[in-house]
Amino acid sequence: xxxxxxxxxxxxxxxxxxxxxxxxxxxxxxxxxxxxxxxxxxxxxxxxxxxxxxxxxxxxxxxxxxxxxxxxxxxxxxxxxxxxxxxxxxxxxxxxxxxxxxxxxxxxxxxxxxxxxxxxxxxxxxxxxxxxxxxxxxxxxxxxxxxxxxxxxxxxxxxxxxxxxxxxxxxxxxxxxxxxxxxxxxxxxxxxxxxxxxxxxxxxxxxxxxxxxxxxxxxxxxxxxxxxxxxxxxxxxxxxxxxxxxxxxxxxxxxxxxxxxxxxxxxxxxxxxxxxxxxxxxxxxxxxxxxxxxxxxxxxxxxxxxxxxxxxxxxxxxxxxxxxxxxxxxxxxxxxxxxxxxxxxxxxxxxxxxxxxxxxxxxxxxxxxxxxxxxxxxxxxxxxxxxxxxxxxxxx
Amino acid sequence: xxxxxxxxxxxxxxxxxxxxxxxxxxxxxxxxxxxxxxxxxxxxxxxxxxxxxxxxxxxxxxxxxxxxxxxxxxxxxxxxxxxxxxxxxxxxxxxxxxxxxxxxxxxxxxxxxxxxxxxxxxxxxxxxxxxxxxxxxxxxxxxxxxxxxxxxxxxxxxxxxxxxxxxxxxxxxxxxxxxxxxxxxxxxxxxxxxxxxxxxxxxxxxxxxxxxxxxxxxxxxxxxxxxxxxxxxxxxxxxxxxxxxxxxxxxxxxxxxxxxxxxxxxxxxxxxxxxxxxxxxxxxxxxxxxxxxxxxxxxxxxxxxxxxxxxxxxxxxxxxxxxxxxxxxxxxxxxxxxxxxxxxxxxxxxxxxxxxxxxxxxxxxxxxxxxxxxxxxxxxxxxxxxxxxxxxxxxx
Numbered sequence: 195x196x197x198x199x200x201x202x203x204x205x206x207x208x209x210x211x212x213x214x215x216x217x218x219x220x221x222x223x224x225x226x227x228x229x230x231x232x233x234x235x236x237x238x239x240x241x242x243x244x245x246x247x248x249x250x251x252x253x254x255x256x257x258x259x260x261x262x263x264x265x266x267x268x269x270x271x272x273x274x275x276x277x278x279x280x281x282x283x284x285x286x287x288x289x290x291x292x293x294x295x296x297x298x299x300x301x302x303x304x305x306x307x308x309x310x311x312x313x314x315x316x317x318x319x320x321x322x323x324x325x326x327x328x329x330x331x332x333x334x335x336x337x338x339x340x341x342x343x344x345x346x347x348x349x350x351x352x353x354x355x356x357x358x359x360x361x362x363x364x365x366x367x368x369x370x371x372x373x374x375x376x377x378x379x380x381x382x383x384x385x386x387x388x389x390x391x392x393x394x395x396x397x398x399x400x401x402x403x404x405x406x407x408x409x410x411x412x413x414x415x416x417x418x419x420x421x422x423x424x425x426x427x428x429x430x431x432x433x434x435x436x437x438x439x440x441x442x443x444x445x446x447x448x449x450x451x452x453x454x455x456x457x458x459x460x461x462x463x464x465x466x467x468x469x470x471x472x473x474x475x476x477x478x479x480x481x482x483x484x485x486x487x488x489x490x491x492x493x494x495x496x497x498x499x500x501x502x503x504x505x506x507x508x509x510x511x512x513x514x515x516x517x518x519x520x521x522x523x524x525x526x527x528x529x530x531x532x533x534x535x536x537x538x539x540x541x542x543x544x545x546x547x548x549x550x551x552x553x554x555x556x557x558x559x560x561x562x563x564x565x566x567x568x569x570x571x572x573x574x575x576x577x578x579x580x581x582x583x584x585x586x587x588x589x590x
Numbered sequence: 591x592x593x594x595x596x597x598x599x600x601x602x603x604x605x606x607x608x609x610x611x612x613x614x615x616x617x618x619x620x621x622x623x624x625x626x627x628x629x630x631x632x633x634x635x636x637x638x639x640x641x642x643x644x645x646x647x648x649x650x651x652x653x654x655x656x657x658x659x660x661x662x663x664x665x666x667x668x669x670x671x672x673x674x675x676x677x678x679x680x681x682x683x684x685x686x687x688x689x690x691x692x693x694x695x696x697x698x699x700x701x702x703x704x705x706x707x708x709x710x711x712x713x714x715x716x717x718x719x720x721x722x723x724x725x726x727x728x729x730x731x732x733x734x735x736x737x738x739x740x741x742x743x744x745x746x747x748x749x750x751x752x753x754x755x756x757x758x759x760x761x762x763x764x765x766x767x768x769x770x771x772x773x774x775x776x777x778x779x780x781x782x783x784x785x786x787x788x789x790x791x792x793x794x795x796x797x798x799x800x801x802x803x804x805x806x807x808x809x810x811x812x813x814x815x816x817x818x819x820x821x822x823x824x825x826x827x828x829x830x831x832x833x834x835x836x837x838x839x840x841x842x843x844x845x846x847x848x849x850x851x852x853x854x855x856x857x858x859x860x861x862x863x864x865x866x867x868x869x870x871x872x873x874x875x876x877x878x879x880x881x882x883x884x885x886x887x888x889x890x891x892x893x894x895x896x897x898x899x900x901x902x903x904x905x906x907x908x909x910x911x912x913x914x915x916x917x918x919x920x921x922x923x924x925x926x927x928x929x930x931x932x933x934x935x936x937x938x939x940x941x942x943x944x945x946x947x948x949x950x951x952x953x954x955x956x957x958x959x960x961x962x963x964x965x966x967x968x969x970x971x972x973x974x975x976x977x978x979x980x981x982x983x984x985x986x
Contacts, residue, residue: 245907245910245911246909246910246915247907247909247910247918247934248910248918274903276903277903277906277918277934277935277936278935278936279933279934279935311901311903312901312902312903312904313902313903313906313931313935313936314936315936493973493977493981494981497981497982498981498982501981501982505707505708506709507670507673507708507709507710508708510643510672510673510708510709511643511672511708513642514641514643514644515642519642520642522642522643522644522673535673535709537675538643538675539673539674539675539709540711577889577978579975579978579979581889581893582893582896582973582977583975585893586893586894586899
């Protein structure tokens with residue numbers, strides 16, 4: 195099986211068009227309304243937030259995708275349309291009808307995702323007035339403009355696409371995403387649209403998406419905060435002629451989602467470095483993820499990373515406060531290639547080397563529980579002054 | 591029943607002496623070794639961390655207090671004696687023997703608590719050599735010197751004492767504590783020693799202590815991080831002649847522990863304000879605490895507080911990601927006296943007034959779940975640039 199990177203993001207998949215336009219939803223006047231169109235109703239699946247407080251678009255998208263079919267995804271920044279009452283739900287519904295009318299399809303074949311502030315109503319006139327403009331702008335070159343239009347505190351446009359090939363055939367998977375803060379669990383807190391020409395549908399598509407999301411967007415944390423708007427939507431056109439095996443398709447999907455997830459952590463609010471946290475020696479993969487999540491969720495650990503401080507005791511304390519049982523006397527902690535703790539006690543390590551291993555744009559941290567053979571990799575970033583600045587001033 | 595504040599901290603209780611001396615455990619040369627002595631073996635109880643990674647002194651103290659009796663508590667800053675292997679446990683044991691010899695009591699009647707860095711061995715010679723000095727320094731005036739000697743990143747000395755009086759009689763409760771970061775759950779992450787002359791002992795004392803700790807130290811959070819060294823130790827001398835009712839004693843204990851807990855949050859690492867978070871309308875008190883803990887645990891909520899940003903959506907999102915079920919459509923959020931959200935949607939509030947309500951050294955935030963009559967108050971603080979500075983540079 196081979197994977198080749200492609201340009202184009204969501205438009206890497208043949209027949210998919212996209213666009214991003216300014217609709218006046220962001221005070222900055224930047225592009226804030228995006229549309230991804232598969233050209234006709236195709237197989238679709240979505241994984242959404244498990245937060246008890248959910249945005250109006252989350253409910254509408256869940257209803258519309260329940261039949262496993264969709265044609266287009268409307269996305270906006272500027273307001274998440276969360277905690278906006280019945281008006282918010284009515285507006286989300288109405289927007290799918292307006293898109294459906296413009297594209298010539300059922301409202302039920304249109305999904306909607308919103309991101310931005312919670313509790314701020316989405317300005318109805320401007321939101322709806324932007325739809326004809328974004329439909330008119332649809333093009334096979336529009337992938338990155340769509341990806342740009344959904345950015346909030348993001349500083350990098352997040353796109354990825356690959357061609358997957360095995361002896362049976364070939365298919366394309368392309369995607370875009372936004373997300374830099376309120377990034378955590380159950381799945382990462384973000385929006386992503388992924389397209390593919392693989393003929394995968396129904397329960398098989400849903401199970402592929404769920405599984406891949408759990409292993410990619412589900413294994414990153416910027417701040418341990420879960421949003422109310424998370425959605426990963428996959429549109430599968432099925433136009434590929436000779437398609438690879440299902441497992442090859444899944445690897446392609448995992449590659450695209452994995453790259454998008456990693457780009458979110460790299461672009462984490464205020465982040466100065468990516469932490470690649472590997473937990474090994476666990477009794478189960480779930481245990482490994484649980485320990486990693488407890489460590490990545492500790493603000494003390496993440497501020498120590500900001501200072502390149504080899505304060506491994508905080509890693510053990512964070513893991514010990516978590517829900518997964520382990521034996522502290524068996525734990526080893528390694529920064530880069532420098533093992534600082536073995537059997538739960540400090541080793542004679544060179545402090546300068548440990549600091550060096552924690553410096554730079556990308557850092558490897560390994561925690562071996564010494565209990566079994568299961569492992570997991572989890573991505574997080576450091577907690578810096580800039581994170582505080584960004585989040586103390588977000589609405590002001 | 592009446593409560594009157596007293597000076598003296600742990601020494602407010604008659605017969606208790608205390609001391610704090612420099613033993614060279616902190617590089618600064620400040621006092622770092624403390625002793626509290628009840629003068630003879632008295633009733634004792636302790637509540638300790640539930641972290642899976644526990645300090646050597648936690649294990650030794652648990653063993654020594656199991657019989658409900660103790661005479662003295664040795665405390666040090668500079669090293670938490672955690673993740674230090676069998677040598678760490680042996681040293682903790684040895685220190686109780688050295689104190690016992692100097693005081694003329696069994697090692698088993700001496701408890702030990704350590705705070706400071708994890709994984710750094712406690713320097714044996716200096717630690718043990720300091721004990722004769724701290725025993726010699728014991729005095730009825732030594733309460734605040736003992737309280738000072740256990741400070742780490744604390745900037746305020748934490749002491750409180752009250753006289754409790756009802757128709758049946760009177761008793762005294764006095765205490766000291768340390769704690770400013772790694773402050774959270776199960777109970778707050780800190781050390782505290784409380785003395786009283788009330789004749790309470792055995793299972794009754796244990797249950798009083800557990801209950802009061804759950805309602806005081808158990809309801810604060812500075813950073814959601816649990817330490818490996820938490821301990822609240824209560825020594826009850828029983829010398830009070832006419833003692834008040836058990837419930838009056840418990841109120842006195844709650845007053846002292848509550849004041850110590852509040853002073854920890856006020857002194858939270860980098861904190862610029864105290865947040866008094868009141869959750870009402872819950873189905874149970876446990877639910878109210880659970881919702882409060884989820885909100886206080888959100889770094890997005892706490893950075894918004896730092897910026898006096900009335901971003902109530904983050905409060906709902908944090909509560910919604912938590913373990914307690916509620917109906918977002920019934921929730922109201924109030925900053926000071928300004929209700930910003932009612933029935934889960936934004937109200938027409940004055941933004942300037944809301945910002946004003948979130949400014950200043952102390953802020954009230956109320957969340958009404960609209961489901962029942964139970965409530966709880968929880969204390970936390972804002973997450974500021976200074977928190978990042980303090981914790982990015984703690985060991986470096």
